[in-house]
Amino acid sequence: MLNFKMTPKKAYIHTFGCQMNMHDSEKMAGILLNEGYTLTDAPQDADIIVFNTCSIRQKAEQKFRSELGRTKSLKKEKPFLRIAVAGCIAQQQGRGIIKNNPQVDYVFGPQNLQRLGDMIRAGGPGVLTGDIPVGDSTLREISDSDLPVLRKDAIRAWVSIMYGCNNFCSYCVVPYTRGREKSRPAGSIYEEIRKLASAGFKEVTLLGQNVNSYKSEIGFGGLLRQIDAIEGIERIRFVTSHPRDFSEDLIECIKELPKVCEHIHLPLQSGSSRILKGMNRGYTYEDYMRKADKLIKKIPGIAITTDIITGFPSETVDDHASTMMALRAVEFDGIFAFKFSSRPGTKAAVMDEKVPDSVKSQRLAEILELQDEITLKKNKALEGTMQEVLIEGASKTDKGKITGRTRTNKIVNFSGNKVSPGQIADVSIVKAMRHSLVGIDSQREEELMFKDKDFR
Ligand code: SF4
Structure with missing residues (x-):
């Protein structure tokens, strides 16, 4: 009789993508802990491997596919090994993942991660995504207060305040993978942070695709004010803010609330209003600059970081020059810059006038070189402080x-x-x-x- 080692069971979680995904992985880790697993850094030792995927850029998807491919031989060696695919690719491709990768046992989207424990207990295989429900699965609103979370850090904690996005930027898959925007009740967020403070956490980062469109009876400003009053919490951050929804009230919150940090991540994406329109961002370059200017004037020393996409369809030399000009004008403390990546199912994927990859690479290199100079200059200004x-x-x-x-x-x-x-x-x-x-x-x-x- 084969004697497979079943206890203690080990789980390996591989996370791709953004902070939202990293925090989702902390929730999955908490669920797996409840199911009797301990975490391992070695996939070959695992009894379950979970891929928490990201489909925002082609590169992340390719990386996941090559990692998933490697699990075929692992599964042959250890037939009891369970393989789960979670996150945005899981949501988009549902059953197709199991069809093309028979070693996969479970597929579930971000809105269904709380069902991971149920799936494991039910055996396999299973698919739970927003648009491909299996069995009795109905899309259930995630209530983070009910979820066990195994946090990676003992000082800083991520807290989801909302899920999904209604913005439909033309290049982005998030509204299709994470669904429409849904805010968590303020009371539930407050309770989670109060517990974090009691457990010794000092900093919280409020997470959402568009945090400043958070909706509840107290709004985002009211939420920040409530959290600011929680004893034990020393710092409050939030990410990501949308320039269109960035309000005067939020500027006042950063200025007045002692625990709200003087750092804002405000994705510009392009310095060209024409390109911003094509991206469906909902603001012009001038709108963005007015807000950035207000922030800089009202909160001296504030750090502003941003995201830039280079080589969006039809981007000209002049559009690129406008982005370079924007970097010089705002003097961002840091940027995340990427080449435009065509994602199936988005409007931008079918836009004409694609920019050749070599041009995208050249423009990206110029952007990064300029930003390196700016970042160093901004950091140098802190010497002696x-x-x-x-x-x-x-x-x-x-x-x-x-x-x-x-x-x-x-x-x-x-x-x-x-x-x-x-x-x-x-x-x-x-x-x-x-x-x-x-x-x-x-x-x-x-x-x-x-x-x-x-x-x-
Ligand atoms: S705001 Fe735009 S880029 Fe951000 S998640 Fe929503 S659709 Fe995507």
Whole structure:
């Protein structure tokens, strides 16, 4: 008789894509823990492998497909191995995934991740996506308060405040994969964050595709004000904001609420109003600049980061020049820039005048080179300043140093031995680099002023 090792059961989760997906993986990890699994970093040791997929760009999809391909031989060696495909590709392709990859047991979309435990207990195979329900599955509203979550970090936590998106940007699959926008009740969010504070978490990042269109009886500003009053939480961040919905009230919240950090991720996508129209973004370059200008004037020192897509269909040399001009005008603290990636089912996928890949690559390189200069310049301006740093732990890149982040979300590595994760330290910035800052060394400890904000 074959004697397969069944206990302790191990789960391997491979996450592709955005913070929304990473947080969804934390929820899946919590569910798997409840089902008796422990997490492993080695897929070959796993009893279940979960791929939490992303379809926002072709590259992420290709990467997933090659990882999935490797599981064929694993399944042959270990027939009891269960393979699950979750996330946006699962939602889009449903049963097709099992048809083309018979080693896959379960497929479920982002709105059905709470059913992972049910699927495992029911055996396999199963498909649960928004538009391809199986058996008695009905699309159930996710209530995060009911879900177990295994968080990766003990200091900083992601909290979903809404799901889906109604914007239908012409290049984006999210409204098709994550469904229409749905806000979580404010009370449920407040309760989750109150519990996080009691558990010692210091920072929360509110997650949604378009957080500033959050809808409830108190609105997004009201939600921020409520969370700001929670004892124990020191910092509040939120991502992603849509420039069209970015209101005066939100600027006031960032300015007035002590725990709301002075950092905003505000995706511009292009500096050309013509291209923005083609993208269906709902604002012009001038609208964006007016808002960015207000932010910079009202909140001195605020860090603004953005997303840029280069080579959108019909993008001309002049459109590209407008984007370069926008980078110089706003002086973003950082950008995420990508070549346009045609996604099946979106309006942009069938647009004419595709930009050749070599041109996209050239434009992307120019954008990244310019931004590198700007980021360094902005970081250099912090040399000699004192920054409030929330300590995360030992530095992974700078051995023997402590790492943390400023309120503007910049990484600081510094020496010191009197601090522990979750504390807030005032750190003097002595050197700036493109991707991080260096704080004053512990040899000059007397020059470090620690604010003792230890766990209460
Ligand atoms: S706002 Fe646009 S880019 Fe963002 S998720 Fe919604 S449709 Fe996609």
